[in-house]
Amino acid sequence: WWTRGRDRVWLPYAQMKTAAPPLPVAATRGSRIVLADGRELVDGVASWWTACHGYNHPHIRMAVARQLETMPHVMLGGLLHEPAAQLATRLAALLPGDLGRVFFSDSGSVAVEVAMKMAVQFWINSGVRGRTRFVAFRGGYHGDTTATMAVCDPDDGMHRLFKGLLPEHLITDLPRDAATTAALDRLLGERADEIAGIIVEPLVQGAGGMLFHDAAVLTRLRALADRHGTLLIFDEVFTGFGRTGAMFSCAPVEQGGAGVVPDIVTLGKALSGGTLPLAATVASERVFKAFWSDDAMAALMHGPTFMGNPLACAAANASLDLFEREPRLAQVKAIAAQMTDQLAPCRDLPGVVDVRVRGAIGVVELDTIDVPALKARFVDEGVYVRPFGRIVYLTPAFTIGEADLSRLTGAIVKVLSPR
Ligand code: PMP
Secondary structure (H helix, E strand, O other): OHHHHHHHOOOOOOOOOOOOOOOOEEEEEEOEEEEOOOOEEEEOOHHHHOOOOOEOOHHHHHHHHHHHHHOOOOOOOOOOOHHHHHHHHHHHHHOOOOOOEEEEEOOHHHHHHHHHHHHHHHHHHOOOOOOOEEEEEOOOOOOOOHHHHOOOOOOOHHHHHOHHHOOOOEEEOOOOOHHHHHHHHHHHHHOOOOEEEEEEOOOEEOOOOOEEOOHHHHHHHHHHHHHOOOEEEEEOOOOOOOOOOOOOOOOOHHHOOOOOOOOEEEEOHHHHOOOOOOEEEEEOHHHHHOOOOOOHHHOOOOOOOOOOOHHHHHHHHHHHHHHHHOOHHHHHHHHHHHHHHHHHHHHHOOOEEEEEEEOOEEEEEEOOOOHHHHHHHHHHOOEEOOOEOOEEEEOOOOOOOHHHHHHHHHHHHHHHOOO
16 A cells, blocks of 8 residues: 555645655654654654654543543534533633633634634624735745635745735734834834734744744734734744743743733644644634624634544643643753754854754754755654755654754754765
């Protein structure tokens, strides 16, 4: 099946004929990927930053197995189950401010799309017409669906390719300094009547290039959103659940977050500990209240078939147990320190333009990069590292041991060094 099947499965992004064939994976455990031929690779990616507790954690596995016995799925249309109710309550307790009305879906893209629909409908329900555009930022990534591609960085290949299909939004620079802040202030002032909200990945723009910004940028966005009376949406699909060092980027400063509370936050990826497809769009009381009326059309017009799947919610509840019981955020801190130390030598290598670390995200940025050649060399070194754009990055499981993390950083230094 393997030889025939690998041409049957349509893989994402890579062209099947020209890219190296996919690596046959037989199993995953901890921070290792076990290949069909028995080789083990240390995983630097954690399956697109999802597997925060490592793969196949027994506590999550058991929780899913128990849930499987009673109810693998039931729809949330007019029905509710305990795993979803429990998870929503726990998320509300963990998130800052009054973010606590949880709409479940099954992927990060859909969670963002729901946030956008929520914002548009919030204005309609509030009696304000015509607010359907979003302000989004260069370097941003919010998903692969049509609505979400339209708020990604306009230089992203997908954005250009599907231009005719995409609605037009207002994509600009993050307010990093006085000039960009003034420009955004002007834009919001001039187009206020059209704008439903501002959407941003807080602290780290992930799939658009692992670009970092300070909390001050988010403080400015909050102030601008309030001044011009628009909604602020944080897309924490990548940054949520400890990745940047705080449980959420929007957490209070004392807890390592930016101390800025948005009106809507989106969660995905590590929500289920990277096990089953689950995402959530969480709104503040003010946003939620606009949907709480006797008018049927005021209800949020969205309902994914597999929303709040009980197995995925059970996995997410078990994942939150692990955040409570085990020192995940301390592990992220240790990973950050180790990566800072061990990736530092990359600064002196030819072609390296930047080395940066925030939480469990380590990035080496190059001036040019031969992605397929690098991928193959990493496999030869016994690690799974997946460069993209002009970056080589690490987003390991928080449970990765010191030795495995050293293998990843060591491989990066070796592969990027002149031979
Ligand atoms: N938002 C952000 C910030 C993301 O990083 C991603 C995925 N890379 C998405 C949305 C889309 O999530 P999904 O792939 O689960 O649809």
